[in-house]
Amino acid sequence: MGSTVVLIFSVLGIYAAFLTWSLVYEPLTTREWPNSQNRFQKPCIVALVQAVVAAITGLIYMRCKCTKYNAKKLLRDNYRQLFLISLMQSTSAPLATYALQYVDFLTYMLAKSCKLIPILVVSLLVYRTQVPLDKRVVAVVVTLGVLIFNLGSRKSRTQGTDIHIGYLKGFSMLTLSLLLDGFTNATQDNLLKRNRSEGRHIITGAHLMFGLNLCIVIWNILFLIFIDPDQGRSARSMIAMDPEIMLYLFTYAICGALGQIFIFFTLEQYGSLVLVMVTVTRKMFSMILSIVVYGHHVTVMQWIGIMIVFGGISTEAMLKRRSSIKPKAE
Numbered sequence: 001m002g003s004t005v006v007l008i009f010s011v012l013g014i015y016a017a018f019l020t021w022s023l024v025y026e027p028l029t030t031r032e033w034p035n036s037q038n039r040f041q042k043p044c045i046v047a048l049v050q051a052v053v054a055a056i057t058g059l060i061y062m063r064c065k066c067t068k069y070n071a072k073k074l075l076r077d078n079y080r081q082l083f084l085i086s087l088m089q090s091t092s093a094p095l096a097t098y099a100l101q102y103v104d105f106l107t108y109m110l111a112k113s114c115k116l117i118p119i120l121v122v123s124l125l126v127y128r129t130q131v132p133l134d135k136r137v138v139a140v141v142v143t144l145g146v147l148i149f150n151l152g153s154r155k156s157r158t159q160g161t162d163i164h165i166g167y168l169k170g171f172s173m174l175t176l177s178l179l180l181d182g183f184t185n186a187t188q189d190n191l192l193k194r195n196r197s198e199g200r201h202i203i204t205g206a207h208l209m210f211g212l213n214l215c216i217v218i219w220n221i222l223f224l225i226f227i228d229p230d231q232g233r234s235a236r237s238m239i240a241m242d243p244e245i246m247l248y249l250f251t252y253a254i255c256g257a258l259g260q261i262f263i264f265f266t267l268e269q270y271g272s273l274v275l276v277m278v279t280v281t282r283k284m285f286s287m288i289l290s291i292v293v294y295g296h297h298v299t300v301m302q303w304i305g306i307m308i309v310f311g312g313i314s315t316e317a318m319l320k321r322r323s324s325i326k327p328k329a330e
Contacts, residue, residue, distance in 0.1 A: 006269070007270060010262055010265055010266045010269070011278050013258070013259075013262035014259060014262045014263060014266065014279070014282060015278075015282055017255045017258045017262060018255070018259045018282055018286065019282070020251070020255045021252060021255035021256055021259060022109070022286040022289070023289065023290070023293060024248050024251050024255065025252055026105050026290060026294060027294075028040055028245070028248040028249065028252060029097060029100060030105055033238065033244075033245065034242065035241040035242045036237070036238045038238060040235070040238055041098070041101065042231050042234065042235040042238075043093055043094035043097035043098065044220045044223055044224055044228065044231055045232065045235040045249075046093075046097070046249065046252070047090060047093050047094070047216060047220050048216075048217060048220040048221065048224070049249050049250065049252075050252065050253040050256050050257070051213040051216040051217045051220065052213075052253070053250070053253040053254060053256070053257045054209060054213040054256060054257040055209075055210055055213035055216075055217060056257075057258070057260070058208075058209030058213055059071060059210045061206040061209060061261055061264075062204075062206035062207060062209075062210050065204065067204065067207070068201070069201035069203070071210060071211075073201065074203070074207050075211060077201075078191065078203070078211065081187065081190075081191045082211045082212060082215045083218075084187060085184055085187050085191070085215075086212050086213075086215030086218075087215075087219055088181075088183050088184045088187070089184055089216060090219040090220060090223070092176075092177045092178075092180035092181055092184065093177075095174075095176055095177040095180070096108065096177040098173055099170040099171075099173035099174045100170075101166075102166040102167055102169045102170030102171075103167060103170035103171065103174070104296070105290065105294075105296070106149075106287060106290065106291070106296055106298070106302075107170070107174075109286060110146060110149055110287065110305075110306065111146060111171075111174045111178065114143070114146060114309065114313070117139050117142060117178065117182075118178040118180075118181055118183075120135060120136065120139050120182075121182060122179070122182035122183055122185075126183070138313075138315055141308060141311075141312040141315075142309050142312040144308060145305045145306070145309035145312060146305065148301060148302075148304055148305035148308060149301075149302050149306060149309070152300070152302040152304070152305060191203070204268060205263075205265065205267055205268055206264065208264070209260050209264055263275065283310075283313075284306075284310045287306065
């Protein structure tokens with residue numbers, strides 16, 4: 001009974017944190033702010049603020065768990081892998097944000113829900129892992145759903161060639177972002193498996209939350225200093241004219257940090273299968289909530305595409321659950 005209550009609490013925590021997170025992120029990055037007359041599309045600033053809050057929260061979480069493997073030892077032993085994973089995360093997020101200049105928010109959310117596809121591509125091309133036929137079929141179905149969703153858009157049917165070129169740019173950025181997400185997941189798994197096989201100190205979700213976010217802070221600071229200092233100046237200027245941006249920015253960061261804690265806790269206590277089911281339904285509810293709250297117009301064809309995508313993702317989760325039950329039965 002106690003375990004069930006804890007699970008319900010964890011699921012509600014993930015839902016509350018990430019549904020609020022998605023509702024805040026959409027106006028933060030897509031609305032035109034009244035005084036500056038611009039969109040706050042400053043991905044490195046958004047990532048930096050979120051990573052600072054998440055790193056501090058992760059450090060507190062790690063100390064609350066009373067682990068003997070402290071932050072200094074974690075960074076000393078695993079700095080190469082942490083910097084590599086965080087570099088891919090730091091590159092993926094801005095690409096996805098810049099894609100919002102060319103695709104709408106629903107397309108962005110639907111595409112980012114299709115994590116299975118890049119993981120399969122990375123597994124096949126990079127790690128030469130055999131992928132079961134059923135997973136390949138699910139990947140094709142999910143891709144088909146995304147295509148139907150975008151073919152059903154009124155914009156795509158009524159606008160000219162420039163819009164189609166813009167959509168192509170947006171999808172190229174989203175595709176690259178998804179591939180980087182695939183590399184991130186594969187490298188994280190490799191880090192954890194190697195850590196266990198070599199009998200090292202156990203790396204928990206709290207360790208990953210702190211270490212990765214600290215490295216993301218470093219990457220974004222370096223980027224803002226040496227590559228794109230104008231982004232920092234532009235962000236300061238916009239916030240000075242529209243101080244309300246700060247409220248959205250910190251709400252987004254706090255929700256993201258709290259959501260990460262609930263995710264890592266659920267992963268440690270109940271495993272990846274339960275977490276997959278929770279995140280799949282959470283993403284679906286995020287899309288529906290965005291449609292209801294912000295009044296997005298969705299055609300019948302787009303609804304069909306959404307149902308195909310989430311049907312495919314749910315099927316993949318059930319197949320994963322079935323494959324894990326078989327060894328136990330044997």
